[in-house]
Amino acid sequence: xxxxxxxxxxxxxxxxxxxxxxxxxxxxxxxxxxxxxxxxxxxxxxxxxxxxxxxxxxxxxxxxxxxxxxxxxxxxxxxxxxxxxxxxxxxxxxxxxxxxxxxxxxxxxxxxxxxxxxxxxxxxxxxxxxxxxxxxxxxxxxxxxxxxxxxxxxxxxxxxxxxxxxxxxxxxxxxxxxxxxxxxxxxxxxxxxxxxxxxxxxxxxxxxxxxxxxxxxxxxxxxxxxxxxxxxxxxxxxxxxxxxxxxxxxxxxxxxxxxxxxxxxxxxxxxxxxxxxxxxxxxxxxxxxxxxxxxxxxxxxxxxxxxxxxxxxxxxxxxxxx
Numbered sequence: 001x002x003x004x005x006x007x008x009x010x011x012x013x014x015x016x017x018x019x020x021x022x023x024x025x026x027x028x029x030x031x032x033x034x035x036x037x038x039x040x041x042x043x044x045x046x047x048x049x050x051x052x053x054x055x056x057x058x059x060x061x062x063x064x065x066x067x068x069x070x071x072x073x074x075x076x077x078x079x080x081x082x083x084x085x086x087x088x089x090x091x092x093x094x095x096x097x098x099x100x101x102x103x104x105x106x107x108x109x110x111x112x113x114x115x116x117x118x119x120x121x122x123x124x125x126x127x128x129x130x131x132x133x134x135x136x137x138x139x140x141x142x143x144x145x146x147x148x149x150x151x152x153x154x155x156x157x158x159x160x161x162x163x164x165x166x167x168x169x170x171x172x173x174x175x176x177x178x179x180x181x182x183x184x185x186x187x188x189x190x191x192x193x194x195x196x197x198x199x200x201x202x203x204x205x206x207x208x209x210x211x212x213x214x215x216x217x218x219x220x221x222x223x224x225x226x227x228x229x230x231x232x233x234x235x236x237x238x239x240x241x242x243x244x245x246x247x248x249x250x251x252x253x254x255x256x257x258x259x260x261x262x263x264x265x266x267x268x269x270x271x272x273x274x275x276x277x278x279x280x281x282x283x284x285x286x287x288x289x290x291x292x293x294x295x296x297x298x299x300x301x302x303x304x305x306x307x308x309x310x311x312x313x314x315x316x317x318x319x320x321x322x
Contacts, residue, residue: 047064094144098142104131231250240272247265270309
């Protein structure tokens, strides 16, 4: 019995936590390494026109570029710049929201190759709409930046970082590791307890109860085809793959058309993703940002994502009427 419990804890708690700590640690070292080499302005040049349009600095632009490859490293770059005083809190929040488009592309291959075999042509509508939502989020952040951030100084090109002399690869790596050692204590102090707490909350069925509550209170989805509610409940009560499996079965049986399936998946996306974001995203965010700021970033990103998905979903609903 004890051996079984230990095996279960190793497989579902200690090993996943070890992997998460490894990748977060690697991301912190990589971000410090890039910063030590003074590559941030170079990365920022890739997205300079869009970043300047939103009055976002070089750090934010560089984070946006890096987010196409590593969300952890991207967030760590923002956290380090914020800690060093190169980034104001307001811009940090906007920069994190700005990275929604790169985050979409990070998950795009998995989502696309999971949806196509199950829902066939409807996958292109669903993925296209979620892509549109990601674009809308980016556009909203750019507009917010224009309204909320001060203008960038003329001739600065969005680079508010001090110029430094060139640093060799070995020296930059040593500097990155040294900064990581200063942060490793805080990483373990906040991230490990939160991760363990969320693990046991999940084991006690807290998140499942919340998801089932949401799935049961679907009176506000009365506009959906009654048969498509099963897709929403599977999406919310289980996982995205479960919703897709239910959608694929109903499509194959000709019980639902592509329009109904896409709308049901979008509704499930709106209801399920915030709970899963808190469960999976927040524990690693507290290893990068202060806990209060981490909660604010996760919360705001989910609110903005929901607004964007609702907008594109309504557009799709009315455009396909008739």
